[in-house]
Structures are given as C-alpha cells and as structure tokens.
Amino acid sequence: MKLTGAQMLLKCLEEEGVDVMFGFPGGAVIDIYDEIPNSSVEHILVRHEQGAIHAADGYARATGQVGVCLVTSGPGATNTVTGIATAYADSIPVVIFTGQVPRPLIGNDAFQEVDIVGITRPCTKHNYLVQDIEELAATVKQAFYLARSGRPGPVLVDVPKDVQSQIAEFHYPEKVEMRSYNPTSKPHVGQVRKVVKLLKNAKRPLIYSGGGVVTSGSHEELTWLAKELHIPVTSTLMGLGAFPGNDDMFLGMLGMHGTYAANMAVNNCDLLLAVGARFDDRVTGKVDTFAPKATIVHIDIDPTSIQKNVSVHVPLVADCKSALSALKKETRATQDEFDWAADHKEWVDQVLAWSAQHPLTYADDAESIKPQYVVEKIYEITQGDAIIATEVGQNQMWAAQFFKYTKPNTLLTSGGLGTMGYGFPAAMGAQRAFPDKLVIDIAGDGSIQMCIQEMMTVVCNKLPVKIVILNNGYLGMVRQWQELFYDKNYCETCMDAQPDFVKLAEAYGAAGYRVTEKNAVESTLREAFAIDKPVIVDIRVAREENVYPMVPAGASLTEMLLV
CATH class of the missing domain: 3.40.50.970 (Thiamin diphosphate (ThDP)-binding fold, Pyr/PP domains)
Incomplete structure (x- = not known):
C-alpha cells in the first residue's frame, strides 16, 4: 500500500489506537490537514497551540494513554514549548507532531523555520527530525513506545513539508527494538527482601507516595501495603488520589504547603518508603534536615532520580507496580509471623493525634467568602x-x-x-x-x-x-x-x-x-x-487569604507557619 507521508502519519496514529488529537493548522502541516477528513482520528481545533499541548497532556493524565497534538512549524512549534516542559516535569506521555520547512530549506532561515528539535532537546524524553519518508512509520512507532514506557514523557516528531508529500510503501512495525533503551521494570529480588526486612524492623514507618504511583497504575498495590502493614501514607501533589484521601491513615500532602501531621511524620519516622517520587525541593524543604531519623527506601523506574536530591539507603529501580507487587508477595509469605497492627499501633496513634491537633483549617466568617x-x-x-x-x-x-x-x-x-x-x-x-x-x-x-x-x-x-x-x-x-x-x-x-x-x-x-x-x-x-x-x-473570595501551613523557602519541614 503506497501512501504519502501525510497519509502515512495519520495511518500510524490509527495503528496506535489514537482517537483524538488537538491541533492548529499552518502551511507546514497543510498536507496532513488535507488528509484528516479521510482519517478515523478526530481533530479538535484549539485557539492557541499552547492549548493543544495542555489539552493533550490533560487527556493523557485522565486516561493514562498517550496524548497527541499537531502544530505547524516556527511559531506554531515554539508555542508548544511551555506545555512540553510541563509534561516533561511531570512525566506525562505526550507525542507532539510539528511541521517543518522542506528539507532543502532547513538552515536557510526560511519562512517560519525554527530548530524545534534543538529547542526542545532539554525538555523532551526524545525528539526526531524525520529526514526521509522511509523512516516515518518506524519513527512514529518509536515515539509512542518511548512516550509510554519506562519513565513516561513527551516525545516530539518534526516532519518536513516535503516528506509529507513523498510517496512510499506503508508498513507499520509490530514492535520496537532499541539497543540503547532498556528500562528496568522488574525489581531485584535481593533488594525487595532488604525492604521487607526493614519494614519488619521499623517501629515508625511512613509511605511517601508520588506521581509515579498514579502513572504506573499501582494505587491498589500501594493501598494494600498501607492497609495490611498499618503504615500511614503521605503524598506529593502529583500523587494525590493514589491512596484514598478520605482514609484515616492518609495524612495529606507533605512539604511546603503540606499538613502538620505529614511533615511531623516525615521528621519522626524511622523508615521512609518513597514510591514514585523525586524528592522535589517543595517536598523536602531544607535537605539536610529532611527525614533525619529515617532509613530511606526509594522505588523509582528512573535510576537517575535516585540519589539525585536526597541520599537513599536502599534503592529499588523498577516500575512501581512491579515493585509494590513484589513487596506484597514477599510480605504475604511471612504475614502470619508478624503482627503489623500491634507493632505500629503506638506510631499510628501518634500520627493520628497530630492530625487531630492540627487539622487543615481556616478562619471562616459570615462576612466574606473564603x-x-x-x-x-x-x-x-x-x-x-x-x-x-x-x-x-x-x-x-x-x-x-x-x-x-x-x-x-x-x-x-x-x-x-x-x-x-x-x-x-x-x-x-x-x-x-x-x-x-x-x-x-x-x-x-x-x-x-x-x-x-x-x-x-x-x-x-x-x-x-x-x-x-x-x-x-x-x-x-x-x-x-x-x-x-x-x-x-x-x-x-x-x-x-x-x-x-x-x-x-x-x-x-x-x-x-x-x-x-x-x-x-x-x-x-x-x-x-x-x-x-x-x-x-x-x-x-476574601482578597488577602493565605495558604497555610507554609514552610518558608530554605526552612526545615518542622518550621511551619500555621496561621
């Protein structure tokens, strides 16, 4: 089956199961837009390219699938950069297709030409400039694979206008093989056993849940571990929803605007199990005083995130779902030998007391809307x-x-x-x-x-x-x-x-x-x-209402402003 590059791109999206993309047309993608009415992929016309990338990002976060956007070259492409950086910072799987000037004009300061591959290199997981139609299908396949696998993230594919009009045989690869990219998804058995041993010895354990739990779909495994082992849970902003927010064992968010109970628990725990989190500065406060009494276990699929901001005692490089499943299996094997509820009762009582003493609150009144x-x-x-x-x-x-x-x-x-x-x-x-x-x-x-x-x-x-x-x-x-x-x-x-x-x-x-x-x-x-x-x-609303608690920049988590 011979197709133009524009037809081929849309066929690739259909093969990936994409049902919608968000975009804005322009001269460098007009060939693709000419073929959209013949495709099963719905196109939603936004009013600004930044809206397209944010919409694709929101679609990805809500569904767990890859979001897609399509924009033209030059200013169309650069208008997506803020949204690409947003998705990159939060590890959101998005594929961005940008038009580019014809290949003979690249580097000649042509109309609406910009080196979007160079511009986005620091804020994409990977990006591509398609040099030939023969590379197009394999490049799209790789882009979707990279966006959703390992630590997810945005991938950009820059397609020159003349490649869109080239004609070639279409073949969509069944699988992707990349020698330089092999993320570790399964946890090391020895490290899993180390973590379980630490859990058995801990008297004041705390689970610190991040966005990786949401991304990996491991909320059920996390909830089981917390409930069965009677471990309180705190969360980053990105991890909210991974553990039920209405559960007594949930302490709320930690960090700069975290709850009193969460920040005090971090300061006093003897084991901190960090799952899919990256120890962001808004979470840690003053790094030297973060979790000072704790042995820190860090589970993350991205090895570069481990030891990056905080020293970790036991690293566990793996997909969060695989790692938590392995911990569940290992703890279940010895569950009859250990009374988790009794062993952690004093600690849980203390944490619940902190929650009761200093709940999230505000000074309500009848005169203004808080x-x-x-x-x-x-x-x-x-x-x-x-x-x-x-x-x-x-x-x-x-x-x-x-x-x-x-x-x-x-x-x-x-x-x-x-x-x-x-x-x-x-x-x-x-x-x-x-x-x-x-x-x-x-x-x-x-x-x-x-x-x-x-x-x-x-x-x-x-x-x-x-x-x-x-x-x-x-x-x-x-x-x-x-x-x-x-x-x-x-x-x-x-x-x-x-x-x-x-x-x-x-x-x-x-x-x-x-x-x-x-x-x-x-x-x-x-x-x-x-x-x-x-x-x-x-x-x-009340004009000068403030967000509390608040940890001032550079302070430790215990130095909270409560009112």
Whole structure:
C-alpha cells in the first residue's frame, strides 16, 4: 500500500489506537490537514497551540494513554514549548507532531523555520527530525513506545513539508527494538527482601507516595501495603488520589504547603518508603534536615532520580507496580509471623493525634467568602466524583488541601513546572476523554486569563467544562510571599483591572455566574454543575487569604507557619 507521508502519519496514529488529537493548522502541516477528513482520528481545533499541548497532556493524565497534538512549524512549534516542559516535569506521555520547512530549506532561515528539535532537546524524553519518508512509520512507532514506557514523557516528531508529500510503501512495525533503551521494570529480588526486612524492623514507618504511583497504575498495590502493614501514607501533589484521601491513615500532602501531621511524620519516622517520587525541593524543604531519623527506601523506574536530591539507603529501580507487587508477595509469605497492627499501633496513634491537633483549617466568617470554603463545597456537592484540574498558585494549593481525592487520575495539575494557564485546556482534554464526567477547573483570576481563548474550543466542541474562579483580585501566591517576606510590597500583583467574566463567558456562548455572597455559593455551584454546557463561575473570595501551613523557602519541614 503506497501512501504519502501525510497519509502515512495519520495511518500510524490509527495503528496506535489514537482517537483524538488537538491541533492548529499552518502551511507546514497543510498536507496532513488535507488528509484528516479521510482519517478515523478526530481533530479538535484549539485557539492557541499552547492549548493543544495542555489539552493533550490533560487527556493523557485522565486516561493514562498517550496524548497527541499537531502544530505547524516556527511559531506554531515554539508555542508548544511551555506545555512540553510541563509534561516533561511531570512525566506525562505526550507525542507532539510539528511541521517543518522542506528539507532543502532547513538552515536557510526560511519562512517560519525554527530548530524545534534543538529547542526542545532539554525538555523532551526524545525528539526526531524525520529526514526521509522511509523512516516515518518506524519513527512514529518509536515515539509512542518511548512516550509510554519506562519513565513516561513527551516525545516530539518534526516532519518536513516535503516528506509529507513523498510517496512510499506503508508498513507499520509490530514492535520496537532499541539497543540503547532498556528500562528496568522488574525489581531485584535481593533488594525487595532488604525492604521487607526493614519494614519488619521499623517501629515508625511512613509511605511517601508520588506521581509515579498514579502513572504506573499501582494505587491498589500501594493501598494494600498501607492497609495490611498499618503504615500511614503521605503524598506529593502529583500523587494525590493514589491512596484514598478520605482514609484515616492518609495524612495529606507533605512539604511546603503540606499538613502538620505529614511533615511531623516525615521528621519522626524511622523508615521512609518513597514510591514514585523525586524528592522535589517543595517536598523536602531544607535537605539536610529532611527525614533525619529515617532509613530511606526509594522505588523509582528512573535510576537517575535516585540519589539525585536526597541520599537513599536502599534503592529499588523498577516500575512501581512491579515493585509494590513484589513487596506484597514477599510480605504475604511471612504475614502470619508478624503482627503489623500491634507493632505500629503506638506510631499510628501518634500520627493520628497530630492530625487531630492540627487539622487543615481556616478562619471562616459570615462576612466574606473564603476560598477554602468554596473548595469544600465543591467536594461536598460532587462527593469527590469529579475530575479536578487546577491552575497554579493559591487556587492549586487549596484544591490540593480541601478536596479529598479518592481515585487516581482525578487531579490534573502542573506540579513540577508550575505552569499558569494549564488547568483549563487540561480540563478540556479530560472532558473530551470522559464526556459524561463532571470536569472542573479550579482557577485563579490571573491564571485563567492565560488560555481563556480556549472557551471557544469547548463551546464549539460541546465540552461542558466548569471553571470556578477563586477571584481575589491578586496574583495570590506571589502576593502572599510579598506579604510574608517582602514587607507587603505588592508590586505588580494587583489584578483589579479584570474583564467581566460573566459577560466574557456569554460572549463565547457559555454560561456565566458571579457570586459575591457566601449564602449563594452552594446553590450557584449546584446550578452551574447541572448545566450541560461550559460555565464560568466567578466567585469573589476574601482578597488577602493565605495558604497555610507554609514552610518558608530554605526552612526545615518542622518550621511551619500555621496561621
């Protein structure tokens, strides 16, 4: 079967089982767009290329599958770089197809030419410039394999315009063999036994769960281990949902805006079992004082993540699901010999006491709408049965603290890069994946304006995403730092000049609500969530409310500001 490069690319996507891609056309991909009507792959036209990559990312996080986007060369390609870096920081499997000028023009400063392979090399797992149509199918096969295997990540494929019009026989490889790439997925038996021995000897064990647990689909194995061995669990922002957030043994998030109980548990545990986490600076605080009494076990599929930030006593290089399954099997073999509940009772009682003494709380009042109250109401109304996307900043932290995530793949947030504008297009991608689910973007009035043009995309495609804006008239997290550490010098963080978000929603053909009274919060949210169309709910919250607890930069986890 002879196909053009454009036809071949779309056929490759069909072979990979891709049902949708997000994109924006241009001259360097016009041949591909000419063939899209003949393909079974749905194309969703975004209004900005950054929206395309974030939507593909959100689709990937919500489904666990590879997200796909397609953009043109030059500015089209560079507009995806922030989203590519976002996916790279959080290990999200995305394949980005970019158009490129014809091969004879590469290097000649042609119209809309840019070296996107060079630009994205530091923020992709791998990238390709397709030099010949004979390489195209094998390159696409490798791209999807690399994106989803090992530690997942974004892979970019740059396809010159003349390659798209070349003709060749089409053959899609059945498998991929790469001599230089062989990620270790199975754990070493000896290391597994070492970990089990440490678990048996530990009196104050703690599980520290990261995004790798969600990515690997190992939440059931993690939950079994915690429940059977009576070990408390804390989580990174990216790991929320891997262990039920409404379980008594869940301490909440740790780190800079983590709970008192989680941070105290890290400081006092004698064994820290880190699973699929990378010891980010927002988690560790001052590295020298992180988990000072603990033997640290680190399970991760990426060997370069181990010993990178924190010294580890027992490394276990493996896929999280395989490693936790092996630990489950090994502990089950000796379960009758050991009373985990009795041995850990004193420790669990202490951890639960910390949770009771210093729960997540805020000073509620009748005069203003507290943002934490809004998030609590969203949880109460949905009973946790929703996909939550967030922007970045205070809204993100309140969504992490006051919504209880009981299932994986239900929190979509930019953890590693902290990308403002991420949440709305990510919610759009998740809504396309799950058209019957309630998808909510918890946003700030600053972040939401960065990709607001995607309102047209959700309206045109009948994607009923709900945007709840915690509108405090500030770039809230930066303002909080200015208040606490810069003598309240609120330089360029005041956002008083805002659009009318209700009229903006209506201008796009969506529904809009404004809430200024506390007693209207619940009824408005219920009405907004019931409407089968995109909605913006602009809630005017207390302007100078801060996120607590907070560990100042460079401080240890025990040096929390609680009020």
